[in-house]
Amino acid sequence: RAETDPRRAIIAAYARLEAKGGWAKTIDAKLADFIASMRSFYLATASKDGQPYVQHRGGPPGFLRVIDERTLAFADFSGNRQYITTGNLAENPRALIFLMDYQHRQRVKIWGIARVIEDDPELVARLFPEAYRARAEAAIVFTVEAWDANCPQHIPQMLFAEEVAATVGALKDRIEALEADIHLRTALSQAPLGVDPARPLALSTMVHGLE
Numbered sequence: 556r557a558e559t560d561p562r563r564a565i566i567a568a569y570a571r572l573e574a575k576g577g578w579a580k581t582i583d584a585k586l587a588d589f590i591a592s593m594r595s596f597y598l599a600t601a602s603k604d605g606q607p608y609v610q611h612r613g614g615p616p617g618f619l620r621v622i623d624e625r626t627l628a629f630a631d632f633s634g635n636r637q638y639i640t641t642g643n644l645a646e647n648p649r650a651l652i653f654l655m656d657y658q659h660r661q662r663v664k665i666w667g668i669a670r671v672i673e674d675d676p677e678l679v680a681r682l683f684p685e686a687y688r689a690r691a692e693a694a695i696v697f698t699v700e701a702w703d704a705n706c707p708q709h710i711p712q713m714l715f716a717e718e719v720a721a722t723v724g725a726l727k728d729r730i731e732a733l734e735a736d737i738h739l740r741t742a743l744s745q746a747p748l749g750v751d752p753a754r755p756l757a758l759s760t761m762v763h764g765l766e
Contacts, residue, residue, distance in 0.1 A: 578701040581624040586702065589663060590627070590654065591617050594715075597653040598695075600643035600669070609653075610640050615684045619652075625699050627652070630682040630691035631671070641671050641693075652697060658714055660707035668698045 582590075595613040602608075612619075612629065619629045631641075644650065650669040655662045672678060673693040683691050 578703045580699065580701055582621055582627075582699060582702075583624075586663065586704075587621045589656070589661070590619055590621055593619055593654055593656070595655075597655070598640060598669075599651040599653065600640050601647055601649070602643050603646040608639050608643055614689070615687055618684045618687070620682055622696075627665070627667075627697040627699065628678075628682055629695055630679055630684070631693045631695050632689040633692050644669050644671050644695075650697065655710070657710065657712060660710040660712055662705045662707075662710065663702060664705070665697075665699055665702040667700045670696055672696060 579586075594616055595611060596619060597609050598612055599607065599609045612632075614629070614632065619627060622628050648668045648670060650667060652665040652667070653662070654665070671693050672695070675694065679691050679694045682694050
């Protein structure tokens with residue numbers, strides 16, 4: 556039974572992973588592209604006593620910047636002014652970024668060290684997304700120590716409302732164009748003998764007569 560114990564299999568799998576050097580420690584091109592597409596993520600921190608806290612961070616695609624293969628950074632927008640994340644990082648810099656792409660059912664976990672930079676307005680300005688309506692109070696710089704991507708199992712697929720609205724709008728426009736084409740073809744098929752459908756005036760009069 557011990558040989559088939561799933562817990563033992565997992566321990567063995569992690570042992571093999573560690574023997575090969577463990578999880579990835581640098582940001583590759585594929586992960587960089589994934590991060591650049593994200594509009595939100597979750598930032599997990601803990602106090603010096605180990606009290607955990609998770610906070611959502613959101614913005615336009617690309618607001619979480621890849622600075623280099625070991626560094627991420629973002630402008631810290633004004634929020635509910637609880638400053639729990641800031642307080643935790645002041646006494647315990649270890650943090651985790653959890654990225655979830657619900658549309659494509661993908662998730663990535665990034666472990667590292669985070670620090671809040673409040674006295675560098677030029678850095679904050681460089682990180683601030685262009686034309687985004689928000690106010691930044693500081694910058695958070697995240698040094699990557701390891702990362703891992705999970706399987707899509709149990710992730711519900713969800714889409715952004717504005718993207719769905721754009722697709723639905725395009726379909727409505729297409730349906731209207733097809734209906735207009737059907738209406739015109741119907742009018743032409745019912746035209747009396749001798750009527751020249753190429754004459755715009757006659758055709759217009761005929762179509763209105765069918766409405």
